[in-house]
Amino acid sequence: MPELPEVETTRAGIAPLIRDRPIGQVILRAASLRQPLAPELASRLPGQRVHAVERRGKYLILRLDDGSLLLHLGMSGSLRFLPATTPPGKHDHVDLVFGGDCLRLRDPRRFGLLLWTDGEPLNHPLLRDLGPEPLSDGFDADFLYRVSRKRATAIKPFLMNSRIVVGIGNIYANEALFAAGIHPKRAAGRISAVRYRLLVHHIRRILEAAIAQGGTTLNDFRNEQGKPGYFAQRLQVYGRGQEPCPKCARPIQQALIGQRSSYYCAHCQR
């Protein structure tokens, strides 16, 4: 599933391919993803030039002449850049045509989102209240410590709350908490500044490593995108219920926290 590293890899991959190019035809093959695909996408976009391809959290922003496209890949979305004549597959829902090529959105589970917005996209209701980027200066231990005071929520759903910080999905929340030795059920407000420092360090380290690996797929972006490179990195706990902990060899626990499966070592994480 696309986490922040994959979205960033996608952004970096498509930006040089479509920047400064006008959109031709827009083909909508599905009525809706997470929400209906507005017909105005097909009517307003053609002729508009792509000025920038940005990312905010897991949202992609395509800045055009008169507004912006907001795109979210959801659970199963992916973008490919290929000849416009390539026959679409069952789950290829949208094409943005650029000359003889097209940017094609595939999303089997249709949790993704594509919408047009007129004003400044960062002021859109979906983006307006998002927390800081985890790799930016605005995200540090002092910030996390401050906003977590008096919060009884478990640290794991707290980290996954995009109003606190964007881009930390289930996989990386599990991995970062394991690396920092913090129990996923610990109340966010009961974690010391020192431990938040360690947590922020590992969040950064893990996301940056994932982006670095995702970057290796950039060269063949024009072809079949293939599996995201970052999955090649070894996940320490995610999906490893009952397997031995990499640190102490005791069995990895699996539990639902905030409706999401969580993996942790009850001995190493407190």
Next chain:
DNA sequence: AAATTCTCCTGAAGGC
């Protein structure tokens, strides 16, 4: 205000 639950959808995996 904060916390919890519900919801969208379908491929994958497991059971029989």
Next chain:
DNA sequence: TGCCTTCAGGAGAATT
């Protein structure tokens, strides 16, 4: 082999 059931998952919306 194949049908049926269950589960996962991002994040906004609804509910408590």
